[in-house]
Amino acid sequence: MTYLLTRADVRADKIAAWDDSYSGMIALAVGALDPRYAAVAVQCPACGIEKPKLAPDERNFQAMQAIFDSGDIAGTPSLLKPIQAFRWFIDYGGRHGTLWENRAIRVIPPTPVPLRAYLAAPFTRGQILFMAGRNDEMVHCNPEVTQAVFNLMRCRKEWADIDGGHFGLLYYPSGIFEEASARQCAFLVDALSG
Numbered sequence: 001m002t003y004l005l006t007r008a009d010v011r012a013d014k015i016a017a018w019d020d021s022y023s024g025m026i027a028l029a030v031g032a033l034d035p036r037y038a039a040v041a042v043q044c045p046a047c048g049i050e051k052p053k054l055a056p057d058e059r060n061f062q063a064m065q066a067i068f069d070s071g072d073i074a075g076t077p078s079l080l081k082p083i084q085a086f087r088w089f090i091d092y093g094g095r096h097g098t099l100w101e102n103r104a105i106r107v108i109p110p111t112p113v114p115l116r117a118y119l120a121a122p123f124t125r126g127q128i129l130f131m132a133g134r135n136d137e138m139v140h141c142n143p144e145v146t147q148a149v150f151n152l153m154r155c156r157k158e159w160a161d162i163d164g165g166h167f168g169l170l171y172y173p174s175g176i177f178e179e180a181s182a183r184q185c186a187f188l189v190d191a192l193s194g
Contacts, residue, residue: 032120121152
């Protein structure tokens with residue numbers, strides 16, 4: 001975000017975040033923690049196995065804000081276990097010329113308040129598109145937790161269900177990919193044009 005704001009060709013009030021799965025949950029949290037985002041679009045966000053024991057209140061949000069501002073970053077291999085995840089990484093990441101590596105960045109700050117979309121949800125200011133996979137097979141995409149995050153948001157928000165489980169909308173070309181990308185594009189055009 002800070003880099004984008006240095007560019008003359010970027011309008012500061014027209015920046016959105018888009019993400020999928022675990023990074024979709026992060027985009028939801030960051031969309032609340034950084035008020036410079038005008039919109040956030042997520043697909044199949046991994047909002048958690050269960051709701052955190054902590055309340056989504058101002059005190060916990062401020063603690064999360066401090067973590068966001070000064071947390072440590074460490075590399076780790078992908079933690080995804082289902083065969084669908086492995087197949088997608090091998091099929092798409094393993095294609096010639098992608099230079100894909102099975103590594104991810106995960107922030108694990110030493111604090112009792114985790115970076116979770118549930119705790120940040122009531123403080124979201126931008127517009128949100130939640131695209132949830134029907135029959136999502138990823139354990140961290142508990143539909144009750146995902147719905148609870150959505151329900152806590154007090155901003156302009158849209159919910160969209162999509163077929164194909166967790167990974168179905170990632171396969172290109174496919175009807176599910178076309179449906180998901182068209183809905184997300186329409187949302188972003190609308191959110192950033194007003």
